Structures are given as C-alpha cells and as structure tokens.
Amino acid sequence: MTIRITWMRIVLALVGAVAAALLVSFSGVITVAASSGHWAVTDWFLHWTMRNSVRTHAFLEGETSPVARDGDLVSAAGHFAAACSSCHGAPGVRPSPVMQKAMPPAPDLTRLDPGKYSDRELHYILTHGVKMTGMPAWGSAHPRGDEVRRMVAFVRLLPRLDAAGYRALSGMATGAGTVGAKGIAGGTMEGCVACHGNDGRGRGQRDIPVLGGQDPAYLARALADYAAGRRSSAVMQNAAARLTAAEREALARHFAAMPGLAPGLGAAPAGGPRAAALVTRGDAAIQLPACTSCHAPGKRAPVLAGQRPAYLAQRLRDWRGEKEVVDARKPQEVMPVIARRIPEEMIDPIARYLAGTGARP
Template sequence: MTIRITWARAVAALVALALAGLLFAWSGVFNIAASSGHWKVTDWFLHWTMRNSVRTYAAITAPDDPRADAGLVSAAGLFKASCAACHGAPGVRPLPVMQAATPPAPDLSVNAREWTDKQIFWILKRGVKYTGMPGWAARDRDDEVRRMVAFVRLLPGMTPATYRTLTEVPGIADARIATCAGCHGADGRGRGQPDMPILGGQSPAYLRAALTAYATGKRQSAVMANAAATLTPADMTRLADHFAAMPGIGRTAPSGTTEAARIVREGLPKAQLPACASCHAPGKPFPVLAGQRASYIAQRLRHWRGDETVVDARKSQATMPVIARRIPEDMIDPLARYLAGR
C-alpha cells in the first residue's frame, strides 16, 4: 500500500508535531531543575551555538579598540564585588552555590584564553542568555567594559598577591570605607589611576548627590552603581563627609593666559560654550575641577562628546554632552591639564 504525501498531509503533520510539543510543555513533565544538568549533546549544542553567535556578533559590532590597559583597579574592584562569586579569582574559589548553576560559570583563568579581546568585550557588554551572565549594567560606558577586558585578559597569569594589590588597601578598619578605598585609595586620590577622580576637597553635598545618582541609575556607571546600590542614606552621608574632608583638589582655577585659561574663565561665546568656572566653582552644586586629575577630566569630556542623544541642554539635566561637543577636540587635553594645575 502506497501512502501519497501531499501538501495537506505535510502541513497536518507539522501542526500535529507543534501541538504535541505544546502539550509536552504544558504537562510540566520536562525537568527544568538546574540540578538535573543537561544531556551531553544538549550541553555541546548550546555552547557551540553560543560560540558561533559570539564570534559573529563580536566581529560585526565590537570596537576595534576593545581593551584599555590603564585603570585596572576599578575593573578589579567590580570583578571582586560582582564576578568573583561565580567565576572565582586568583586565590579565591567561586561560591559553591553559584557553581551549582546550569551551566556553572567558567574558570576565567582558563576560559579567557579561548576568546579574543573583541569577543570578551562583546560578552561583557551584551551578556549571554540562559547562562546567568548579565550584560553590562551601564550601556553607554564602553570605557568601563574596555578596562574589564584588560583585567580579564590578565587573569590566566595573575597571582593572588597581584589580585589583592589591585583590590585591597590594608589597614582600614571600617568595612564601608575600606570597600571604597579599594578603588579610591585611603586618601581619596584614586590610587593614581587615570580613570579615578580625586575626591578630597569636593563638597560633601556633591559627593552625596553623586552616590544617590549612581544608586538610582540617574548617573551611568556599572562600577559605581554596583558600589552605591547597597548604601543607605546614612552610609552615603558618612562616606561623603569622610572623603570630602581629605586634602585634594584646589578651590580656584590656576592663573594663565592660554586658550585653555580663556575657556575656563570666559568660555567661547561664538561657539555658545559657557565658561567652565560659571558652574565648576566653590559654592556651586557641581564638582570643583581645579586640581582634578587631568586624565579623568579628558576621559569624561571625550565620553560626553560621544553622547549625541542630548541635543538641547535647556531641555535636559544632562548638559555636559552638549557642552563637551562645543569644546574643540584639540583643546580637550590642554583644558584638562590646565584645570589640573599642570
């Protein structure tokens, strides 16, 4: 007996298979428990698919400069606070409860060797579905992702002593202050890192407002959002008072007659660029810049220049993207050095 295969029968078979799949899912028979693990073929297929996807999207969307080797302290601090529980760290084992996930987070001292810098950048920024690996918490902070790429790249050869040096400042009894000092230093001067601002000398009110903005997502930084997330208002006040009281930045801009000095004092009226000193001065609700680290000022200005979502400062609280784009590119470094007192 010959069975004729027609389009109607083929469609009916496909519909029957789809209904059978829905019935199986509805029944709850499929075991989704993490403790049950995956079949070996399922595990292979999922990882094969993930590697192919990362390779393709990293090649298309990851930047050509995916790694920034300066500023490892902030990346190490975030890794210690958020990543080491799952992945472990040099001299630190991952938490057993995290390793009970399906799939468990890989050991990056081994796994990092298997990826290129661009692929690590894409994984860090975008995350991976169905693995527990999240995307970067601040989507517009590629500078932070680049620093983490450099840190992850070093993990295969990093010693426990080096890891502790990057993440800890010994001799501080107060746990909250010690956590902040891990990146900002016991003196609030940022441990000499180019991406770290000097906190000493800022007003306590400004530092409290900054912590609140990071905690609520109003100000974007995966590093600082993570640090501020668990702080109570009392914690924020205490930390702001502590670091603001330290010696650090100056209270007035340095003297000079250069183009940078003119921008600070007078702005560039033809470019509708206001004077820096009109906002960034003692008594204003904005940070004092005189004596701030030049590399930090320059990095932030370049970051803001790339934020083209803000087109009118009058209609947004985010005025710096508009202002930064009005500063001539060739004046960013001289302006930063002038404000730093150099």
C-alpha cells in the same frame, strides 16, 4: 505502499508536532532542575549556538575594544572582586559553591584560553550578557564603553595574575582592616578605599577621580544618582546600590574633608592662554559657556580645580562619544552637549589648566 505528500498533510504534521510539544511541556515531565545537568549533545549545541551568536553580533556591533594598560585596571579589578568573583572566582579566591551549582556554572576566567574569544567578542559578552546562562548584561542602563574596555583588559590579564597581584590590583590588600568612619561600617569603607584609596586620591589611576576636597553635597548627590540609576556606571552603581542615605552622607563628608582638590585654580595653571580663556570666559562663537560658570566653588557642579588632568580629559572624550545625546533637555545631558563643542585639540590643555598643574599623571 506509496504515501502521497500533500500540503494538507504537511500542515497537519506540523500542527501535530506543535501540539505534541505543547502537551509534553504542559505535562511537566521535562525537568528544569539545575542539578540534573544537560546531556552532552545539549551542552555542545547550546555552547555552539552561543559562540556563533556572539561572533556574528560582535562583528555587527563593531566594537574593537582596545586593551587598556595593565596599570589602569584598578577600577575593573575592584568591580570584578565585588560583582564577578562570587561566580567566576579569582586568583586565590574560590567561587561560591552555591553559584557553581548553576547550570551552566560560570567558567573559571583564570584559565581562559586567550584564543577562545577575541577582544571584540569579550566586549560584546560583557556588554550584553548571555541568555539562560546567568551571565548578566553590564550593570547600567547605558553601558560606558570605557568601563567595559577596562574589564576586557582585566579579563585578559586574569590568567597572568597570582593571588598577591590580584589582591593588590583589586584593592583587597589596600582596604584590608580599614576602620569605618563615624556612620560607616568597616566593610563598606573597605569597598570604597579599594578603588579610591585611603587618602581619597584614586590610587593614582587615570580613570578614578580625586575625592579629597570635593564638595560634600555633590558627592552625596552623585552617590544617590548612581544608586537610583540616574548616572551610568556599573562600577559605581554596584557600589552605591546598598548604601543608605545616611551612609551616603557620611561617606561624602569623610572623603570631602580630606586634602586634595584646590578651592580655586592653581597659582600657575598649565594649558596656555586659549585654555584659560575657554575655562574662564567660554567662547560665544561656538556656543561654549565658561567652565567656571558652573564649576566655580559654591556652584552645584563638582569642583574641578586640582582634579587629575587625565581623568578630566578622558571624561570629556567619553561625553563627546555619546552621540545619542543630542540636546540638553535633562541635567545629566548637559555635559555631552558641551563636550562636543570643545575643539578636540583643546581638551588636554583645558584639563591641564583646570588641574592647575601638568605634573599629575
């Protein structure tokens, strides 16, 4: 018997297949229970599809994700401990048994094959997450590239860390047993000092600012902005999300009362005369206002005098890279505009001048 294939029969076959699929779906006979697992072929197909998608889109996105120094990963380790270890575990830390019952369960990153993903692919996964796996996108509306790059480096480091190294880097040892200040629970304070240190000086990290001596109103406002998503930082947004208004105020007062930042510029600031002129007078020719017009003591902006110069320079360079910000229509958009007006060769001298010394790392 010969069956003629016609366009009508093809269309009817497709309609029938779709109708059958809808009928099966409507019946509810397909289980979505995570406890049922996947068939081996289904598991292979889903992971094969995911790997191909990550490879293609990571290439198209083009982020090479340069690896940071191992010693600059305190904030990434602290964020991993707070937001990732419950699913993935960590050296000396078992993942949550509940989270391991997800389908698929989160992989053990302490055993990550170095050749399984490139830095570019890890950057893509951390930034965008993976659908239908429980792996979320980076926890801020506008992911900061510097934070993601540090996390890529930390994920690379995890297989080489032992339990003691992980505790030291993530701040679990630093904050252990920390007593909460008035109005602040001990556990909350442990989370803060894990990155910022008991003295508020950021554990010597180039990406963590000195908090001691900062304006308490500014610190409280920054925490409120992070909690509300008005400032982008997955690390700080996660830390601030569970704080009450009273806790934000108490934390701000606690860290601001510590010694650290100077009330004014140091007696012998480094950076040279050009940096001094830009900081104190600005440059009308390039529409650059003086830093002190906003950052002088008593202003709404944060105190910068005595801040770690590497931190200041890195934040200026990060703002310069935010090309989607083209004007200053919103208060949080002012700094990207100003940063792009600063000549590249003056960023480090300005940071040293504001710091008041070139001795800090």
